[in-house]
Amino acid sequence: MRGARIRKAGVRATALVLAGGLALAGCASDDDGGDGGSSGGSGGGGGGGDELKIGLAYDTGGRGDRSFNDSAYAGVQAAIDEHGGEVQEFSPNDGGSDRVEGLATLAEQGYNPVIAVGFAYGDSIGEVAEDFPDTTFAIIDSEVTELGIDNLTGIVFAEEQGSFLAGVAAALKSETQSIGFVGGVESPLIQKFQAGFEAGARAVNPDIAINSQYISPAGDFSGFNDPARGQILAQGMYDGGADIVYHAAGGSGTGVFQAAVAAGQLAIGVDSDQYETVDDPAQKAVIMTSMLKRVDNGVKAFLDDFVAGDIEGGTDVRYDLESEGVGLSESGGQIDDVLTQIGEYRDRIISGEITVPTTP
Amino acid sequence: MGRARRIGLALLGPALALVVALVISGLVIAAIGENPFAALEVITNLGDTPAAQVQSIVVILNRAVPLFLAGLAVSVAFRMGLFNIGVEGQYRLATILSAAVGAAVNLPAPVHVLFIIVVAMLVGAFWAGIVAVLKVTRGVSEVISSIMLNFVALGLAGYLLTGPLKGSPEGAGIVTTAEIPESGRFPDLTGVLTGLGLEEPRSELFGFLVVAVVVGIAISVLLSRTRFGFDLRATGLSPSAATASGVDTRRMVITTMLISGAVAGLIGLPDLLGSDYEYGTEFTAGLGFLGIAVALLGRNSPIGIALAALLFGVLDRAAPLLQFEDIPASVVTIIQGTIVLAVVVGNEIARRLARRSAERAGAAATGAPPDAGDGGGGGGPDLPGGPDGGQRTYTGVPGQPEGVRP
Numbered sequence: 156m157r158g159a160r161i162r163k164a165g166v167r168a169t170a171l172v173l174a175g176g177l178a179l180a181g182c183a184s185d186d187d188g189g190d191g192g193s194s195g196g197s198g199g200g201g202g203g204g205d206e207l208k209i210g211l212a213y214d215t216g217g218r219g220d221r222s223f224n225d226s227a228y229a230g231v232q233a234a235i236d237e238h239g240g241e242v243q244e245f246s247p248n249d250g251g252s253d254r255v256e257g258l259a260t261l262a263e264q265g266y267n268p269v270i271a272v273g274f275a276y277g278d279s280i281g282e283v284a285e286d287f288p289d290t291t292f293a294i295i296d297s298e299v300t301e302l303g304i305d306n307l308t309g310i311v312f313a314e315e316q317g318s319f320l321a322g323v324a325a326a327l328k329s330e331t332q333s334i335g336f337v338g339g340v341e342s343p344l345i346q347k348f349q350a351g352f353e354a355g356a357r358a359v360n361p362d363i364a365i366n367s368q369y370i371s372p373a374g375d376f377s378g379f380n381d382p383a384r385g386q387i388l389a390q391g392m393y394d395g396g397a398d399i400v401y402h403a404a405g406g407s408g409t410g411v412f413q414a415a416v417a418a419g420q421l422a423i424g425v426d427s428d429q430y431e432t433v434d435d436p437a438q439k440a441v442i443m444t445s446m447l448k449r450v451d452n453g454v455k456a457f458l459d460d461f462v463a464g465d466i467e468g469g470t471d472v473r474y475d476l477e478s479e480g481v482g483l484s485e486s487g488g489q490i491d492d493v494l495t496q497i498g499e500y501r502d503r504i505i506s507g508e509i510t511v512p513t514t515p
Numbered sequence: 516m517g518r519a520r521r522i523g524l525a526l527l528g529p530a531l532a533l534v535v536a537l538v539i540s541g542l543v544i545a546a547i548g549e550n551p552f553a554a555l556e557v558i559t560n561l562g563d564t565p566a567a568q569v570q571s572i573v574v575i576l577n578r579a580v581p582l583f584l585a586g587l588a589v590s591v592a593f594r595m596g597l598f599n600i601g602v603e604g605q606y607r608l609a610t611i612l613s614a615a616v617g618a619a620v621n622l623p624a625p626v627h628v629l630f631i632i633v634v635a636m637l638v639g640a641f642w643a644g645i646v647a648v649l650k651v652t653r654g655v656s657e658v659i660s661s662i663m664l665n666f667v668a669l670g671l672a673g674y675l676l677t678g679p680l681k682g683s684p685e686g687a688g689i690v691t692t693a694e695i696p697e698s699g700r701f702p703d704l705t706g707v708l709t710g711l712g713l714e715e716p717r718s719e720l721f722g723f724l725v726v727a728v729v730v731g732i733a734i735s736v737l738l739s740r741t742r743f744g745f746d747l748r749a750t751g752l753s754p755s756a757a758t759a760s761g762v763d764t765r766r767m768v769i770t771t772m773l774i775s776g777a778v779a780g781l782i783g784l785p786d787l788l789g790s791d792y793e794y795g796t797e798f799t800a801g802l803g804f805l806g807i808a809v810a811l812l813g814r815n816s817p818i819g820i821a822l823a824a825l826l827f828g829v830l831d832r833a834a835p836l837l838q839f840e841d842i843p844a845s846v847v848t849i850i851q852g853t854i855v856l857a858v859v860v861g862n863e864i865a866r867r868l869a870r871r872s873a874e875r876a877g878a879a880a881t882g883a884p885p886d887a888g889d890g891g892g893g894g895g896p897d898l899p900g901g902p903d904g905g906q907r908t909y910t911g912v913p914g915q916p917e918g919v920r921p
Contacts, residue, residue, distance in 0.1 A: 244838060245835055245838050245839075248831065248834055249800070249848075250799050250801035251799060252578065252799040253832075256574055256832070256835055260836065264839065274688035275689075277797075278689055278797060279797075296688060340796075342688075342689075342690065343687065343688055343690060371669075372670050372673025372674070373673040373676055374669065374673050374796045374798065374800070
């Protein structure tokens with residue numbers, strides 16, 4: 156009967172653990188009332204009757220990447236501050252299998268507009284938009300004109316133009332005349348960053364050495380969320396003589412900054428003004444500049460239009476140097492001495508004198 | 516008592532694991548200041564309207580089908596003591612090649628679909644076959660080689676996708692292969708649902724569900740009703756004993772890996788033939804690794820794997836909805852992770868209980884203390900009590916079967 160006794164003891168232990176869990180759970184649910192939902196937004200019901208209910212679907216990595224996704228959230232937050240309302244966020248699972256369901260659920264629960272952050276939604280948003288014709292959809296980084304769906308707007312950026320200026324800045328500031336580029340995933344979008352960066356650097360010095368590498372191949376999203384591998388790649392570049400590395404690798408960028416700190420060299424951030432978003436003062440010191448991709452401005456402008464009832468739909472809105480959708484950050488003051496030269500290149504791109512390539 | 520008891524013990528491990536995992540996850544949710552019961556409510560509530568409920572079931576089944584196939588692929592190798600971690604690479608490579616081939620040919624509908632399925636199985640089997648050949652000829656651990664081949668497969672798939680097999684227009688944000696024409700697509704089962712008097716769901720139910728069920732039955736029959744299946748399980752339980760009784764272990768390794776790889780080749784097809792019709796940079800990833808978890812949870816039996824796949828499907832369906840309750844979707848990952856950890860521990864406990872009860876039975880039969888003799892096999896670490904009682908689940912790297920090295 157030894158076995159039976161052990162089994163009974165096992166059951167008893169399980170019950171005990173379970174009960175403990177329930178008790179703890181009870182405590183937790185008691186003090187839940189206070190904070191009122193962490194993602195509820197700060198608008199606090201100021202909108203009145205037709206309150207803005209924004210659905211925000213993130214790219215892999217979700218909020219907290221201090222880069223792309225956070226920038227989109229900042230835009231939503233700015234719109235809520237102005238117009239009132241609330242936001243419901245959604246992050247897909249690692250394999251990305253629930254993107255369609257996530258978008259559909261947002262629409263189903265009455266969130267309107269629904270904004271998909273990232274080109275990864277490009278092949279799923281079309282069908283969802285057609286399933287929910289009364290909801291207004293927007294997608295960042297993906298062109299939708301060809302789809303011709305009335306309730307879907309594309310918000311796209313001229314990343315290659317901003318990256319061109321980053322390349323100019325890197326070439327002007329590099330003492331070794333050797334620079335590097337770390338891309339997250341070898342996708343057409345990130346290749347635009349690489350193409351612009353290389354073109355900008357070569358415009359300053361045709362003989363500059365540029366080491367461009369990607370963390371993961373097309374089809375493997377891990378490169379946007381893998382600081383360890385970002386660090387290894389950047390480390391290799393610094394060891395190989397590069398003194399400035401530009402990253403377009405989302406959440407992996409912190410690894411690049413760590414490598415820059417370790418090597419005592421410089422790095423260029425991406426999407427947000429990363430000088431402002433990193434916490435570590437040591438990392439602040441190595442961020443020479445950031446290629447700003449004002450996703451926040453794009454999102455804010457879209458939401459402003461939505462509130463005003465001015466959404467055209469079925470088209471793409473493009474943000475470039477001219478509309479200040481992309482650009483370089485100046486915080487930290489490390490590129491102050493070359494601002495005039497950067498400004499000249501900026502003007503030549505805006506005037507059309509320089510056409511920046513989108514593929515490397 | 517034997518049969519009922521055995522089934523009871525077989526269920527005890529996973530059930531215990533599920534409970535432990537739920538408790539741990541509940542504690543995690545409580546620790547971040549949210550209500551665990553709200554989470555449980557979200558996970559178990561399929562929807563308020565009949566249409567929403569049908570939609571939820573479709574979402575669960577559509578997720579469970581590839582997970583079931585992945586679990587099956589892993590389990591076939593597991594049963595022989597082979598740890599095929601390369602399922603991820605096998606299915607990714609199989610999917611891209613079958614997608615490209617399927618888009619390139621034009622055949623009448625049923626033949627076209629069959630052709631794509633066969634190509635996918637062949638590619639999966641080939642990729643797994645490399646692992647098997649390395650193992651029997653050079654003694655390379657299949658764990659190492661299959662992990663390494665995952666990276667090769669992903670890199671290769673990336674190269675093929677952006678190079679020779681690229682079918683999407685230049686400059687498109689998502690690179691894909693060319694689209695498979697109508698005749699190569701698998702008809703969906705939505706008609707069956709509406710035929711049963713259910714509401715029409717928003718998404719289509721994958722027709723590949725039928726193939727998955729057929730493959731599940733086939734594997735089940737193969738393992739439990741054929742000479743090959745007996746040899747396979749015998750080799751898994753004791754390689755030396757199997758070799759001694761005339762089983763050609765090298766051939767078994769190769770055949771088993773080929774079958775495992777062929778099943779792995781099917782994993783991407785429900786999505787490919789049911790909704791995407793092309794392989795692209797955004798194709799569902801990670802199914803191969805989840806398959807390991809599903810196989811562990813399902814204790815390597817096809818029915819168990821089906822239940823485990825459904826459970827994972829239920830949890831995955833809840834991930835978007837949990838976020839609406841301010842509970843991070845990572846909770847689902849935590850639940851899945853703790854289930855797998857707990858199932859390993861739970862299986863071990865169930866195994867020991869089974870051994871004790873067998874020892875006791877042996878002792879009662881001979882009238883002697885259990886440790887007095889080795890009657891009933893009580894002395895060895897392997898499970899006595901019939902071939903099916905010994906579904907060993909490996910908790911780590913399985914030992915190199917003896918007699919495999921050259």
